[in-house]
Amino acid sequence: MNILPQRNIQSYISEDFLLSNEFSRKLYHCYAKNQPIIDYHNHLSPEQISNNKIFDNITEIWLKGDHYKWRAMRTLGIDESYITGNANDWEKFEKWAYTVPYTLRNPLYHWTHLELQRYFDIHDVLDQNNALEIYKCTNEQLNTAEFSTQSLLSKMNVEVVCTTDDPTDSLEYHRDFRNSGSSFQMFPAFRPDKSYTIDSPDDYRIYLNKLSEASGISIQNYDDLLSALLNRIGFFHEKGGRISDHGLENLYYFKNSSLDAHRIFKSVMDGNIPTDEEVSFFKFKTLQELCKMYHAKGWTQQFHLGALRNNNSRMFSKLGADTGFDSIGDFRQAASLSGFLNELDKTDQLAKTILYNLNPGDNEVMATMTGNFNDGSIKGKIQFGSGWWFLDQKDGMEAQMNTLSNMGLISCFVGMLTDSRSFLSFPRHEYFRRILCDLFGKDMQNGELPQDEKWIGKIIQDICYYNAKDYFQFPHK
Template identity: 70%
Template sequence: MNFSNRKGFMDEDFLLEGEFAKKLYHDFAKHQPIIDYHNHLPPDDILQDRLFENISQIWLSGDHYKWRAMRTLGIQEKYITGDATDAEKFEKWAFTVPYTLRNPLYHWTHLELRRYYGIKDLLNPENAQNIYRTTSEMTNSPEFSTQSLLRKMNVEVICTTDDPADDLSAHRQFQNTTSTLRMFPAFRPDKAFSIEQTAYTNYITKLSQAAGFEIKNYDDLLQALQKRVDFFHLNNCRLADHGLESLLHFSRQVADPNVIFQKALSGKSATLEETAYFKFRTLLELCRMYHTKGWTQQFHLGALRNNNSRLFKKLGPDTGFDSIGDFGQADALSGFLNELDSTDQLGKTILYNLNPGDNEVFATMTGNFNDGSVKGKIQFGSGWWFLDQKDGMERQLNTLSNMGLISCFVGMLTDSRSFLSFPRHEYFRRILCNLFGRDMEKGQLPTDEKWVGKIIGDICYHNAKNYFNFPS
């Protein structure tokens, strides 16, 4: 067999299939700064410029993508979330990696080893101990502090995910540092309307303390949330985020929301319809608050969470037992957005879809509520969670191209809990440039590198920079 034209694995033109794709990436995308407007990184770790003791602590802790793969391979929980040593956990991950071929973890793992540590070897059991030793020595040096890692990836802005009851002390202290990195909070109020949760009354106590008064009724709840929105805004928050199975909409009043709220406070269970109505009403009021502040609201829709009740009880949420859900999205999504738009209180909105079967629904829904007031006011967000891999990204980009204006797209985010996840922006940019470059090669787009390159630069950086009202 003739291998003379074979590409090397993950060379400088990784994922770039033609000369136009290479040109677009290397000249217009590669060096753009990163605005990571949604992730789950701990703000305290950024403020303190934390150093990790070894690569396992920074790479494997909290990464449920890796945990799912290890469980699938038959690795015991001891080596995943259990009491095994960090070195033992790394060795089990190294054992797993060769079996992740064609899973995005294989690409992400080796991109991260290369971009942060300069290691081009393929991780496997034979070199695990040596790589663990080498990377852990590097990890525990100042060049691998949290802020240094973000600077290394050219991160300009980072938005964390924060509960309304948070005091934002890390953000407030960070604003007084000399760091060139900009860190902003994002408002995540899901717990405030999740009355079906057993710990709801405990949460209301916590929110009361943050608001400075006791929340006794539904009007108090809305007042407390308004106070926290005001507080977050004063501390440079400009985004809100929500994780829901689907948006909800009711054209009639099911019950007095205060009656439903009082049920929850007394420990009584509301009906499914009452619970859904309470969420709808509260979220609607929150979105009106966001609109007044000029915030962007994000909706992550379509996840079926905590499927494994046995292991959820043992390990808790966000440990790798969620999946794509199959929910009806269109009617309620349309109704909810229209409810806000009918009073001209629909702010900038990003809709993230987890079920690829709903891509066209989401992409066409955005066009219903773009009104010319803001470029790309309603966004079909990037491939999310199970879809932030090559096929998922391409499908999202192609759907957006076919049914909207990809030129207005605000681009990629990590949605990650790992400080080593930022090469995912590179991964996205390479995929994006390859799509455009391939169309140029085929004569389906003009070979105007300057103009197409401008569109690429906008998607990678400039659209996000202009879309979000971050304080200067």
């Protein structure tokens, strides 16, 4: 049995963490550090934000729902009872504390200690020996009003937070929050994936019943479906929504096809299982119609591409989706992505678009694809989104920013987002900003960029905050 030596190691995370030279340090401390946060994509609970929830303990806020941590614990050989099972919260935290020292060189090691510092002023390196002390210390703080959901977001200087919401959502918590007097704003983001996922006719009909009820439109045919979606887009817009989001393996494109979305819809409603080609064609046609609706509203559409989901069928049957059994996929992206975007651009109905790829081998594809459809109408109209999921770590973010710099304009980049379910995840913006500043600082030191602190500092501020503020045009209070 491995027994860790008794020790109390002060954190290696200093104020100059990840900042390798004086230029990097100036850019971060003087220009990036204090910029507000616009977190335009995450999976936080609107209910918990609106109700200003106070969490019972560190396990509830930190470990529940975090499949990054779950994967690490499973890799270390920890039993599922301590991960998603019936062990109590202290036992789960203790197992995570045991895991942390083994996550060296994984971003979890950095994130864990940044979060302990920034939220709880705990500077020790977490391990099994100090787990109980840290568990008690964090819980004492969490059980106060200063650690409610709204307080946690305000503490991180969040200005805007956008949740991820199904078209059938009532948005009641967004409505209630609008009148809360909070220091930040919360807006919904439209996630209509279920509206075009027709693989299972029985599940699809159940979903359409919910969509019918939410929209007040009886969905009997394909035109009714589009009318119901347009109705919900209008509803989201009234509540401040300006963003849509879609999770796909790849985008779909059919130049010529004998298939017809109306006939496919009727067949599915009759209970027939669609072919793979029919599924893809239906997604293509429905997404095209949705994108035209977004354009008419002046929205931004986001496409998260390339995840191979639910690989472990045994664990999926036990735990369901989003439990840590997804990975990077190797789907072909370029041709269909080009055709999909071009089909919208032909009629000048291509909305502001952010493309996120999960496969780092597609970085250059995405970065060059954005340039095909930037038409001078909007600064950075088509964006190569920040490193996502498995790529939102130091190497992944550096690769994304270097590719964007080489093949586009990083000066127009709308920056980072958390894409997280955790209220303790916002130091990821700090992590991104430190990495960003170090990239520029190294170039300044090496003579690859001028040592013009004020101009480069302005570019840093734009990437951290101002580009997103100008790009999304969220409603003001």
